[in-house]
Amino acid sequence: MAEKNLLLEVITPERKVVSEEVDIVVAPGVEGQFGVLVNHIPFLSALDTGEMYYRKGGQVQYLFVSGGFAEVTGQKVTVLADSAERGHEIDVERARRARERAERRLAMGRTAEIDWARAEAALRRSITRMKVAGR
């Protein structure tokens, strides 16, 4: 087999979460989920809050990502995210609290447009976190 490895790097402003050679990466783009294999054409996508995963050998690893970008070149995928966590790193209790807080806020009704959008985003983040943690 020739050099056919895809390097995945997941970087947040606070740390490097993943730096590994993988077989395939699947990430939540804003215009839909996409998968990347080695020798993909150069590609740039904004990322949605969601679940990304990569496979290496037979192993699948799940990650939570929120707000960021993915830059794909033939041999490398760089994910720049506001936050990214591996499944086992997720603080489920904190996510649950965040979810309750967001739900309370949304239950109060549509008062200010920006707060509404923020509460909604927070709700999505917490739900996604819990989902990824459950993998």
Added chain:
Amino acid sequence: MATLRDIKRKIGAVHKTQQITKAMNMVAAAKLRGAQGRMEQFRPYATAFSQMLSSIAGRVEPEAHPFFIQAPLVEKIELVLLTADRGLCGSFNMNLINTADKFIKQKQADGLEVSLTCVGRKGRDFFRRRKANIRTGYVDMWNRYDFNDAIAVAREAVAPFTNGEVQEVYLIYSEFVNMAIQRPRLVQLLPVSPAVAEEEGPTQEYLCEPPEAQFLDYLLPRYINVMVYHGFLENSTSEHAARMTAMDNATSNCKEMVQQLTLVMNKARQAAITKELMDIIGGAEALKG
């Protein structure tokens, strides 16, 4: 002349101060290591981010996004000022405040209105005493902050620009040059000058999703967050370095003072002994006669 006991007490006091400044020095050193570590951690993100920004910005029109557009008439501006929450760090806070003050005076002389966002107690208190127009103040953030705090500050600073209240947004923070030098730095956050974005790098042709113009909607707000976070990191690293240096100086000053006072004390003791001897000899002489 101070009595022997006064001098002794003073030495004790200075010695205690020295212990405190020494402890503060070591705490600052430990925190500085932490802060430098965080800067190290941030670097890969910052590098990758600026590459992405330049490769996108190179391919769009300068008017592609409201963040690029310079208002024809500037009436109000917003200044984000980072300072420390606490003092005892030499001229660190004063340097920042002076820079901000000079900037504000200059802008006001040009007939502009300046509103402030202060992160850090020292800056907020200073400008509050001066009855400056403080839009938002954040205190007690430096002990524990993360990227989300930078996002919150950036959001508050960007909001007035987006709704047209202010036409320009600036940021003042302290740049960590090295252990001895921390320099206040003024940068313009908004509008994003195309020159910043057009730094030439190895430009790669990308398939872009969503297309470039909308991609900027994701990229530019985050660029502001990254700038603010970078300011946060530089600023807190500078603060710890400044405090470390200040406390180091204080400790050596204490040491010097203890030495001098010990000298004075020894002289005083010697003088007292001599005086007593004279008394005794004088008395003996008197008895003899």
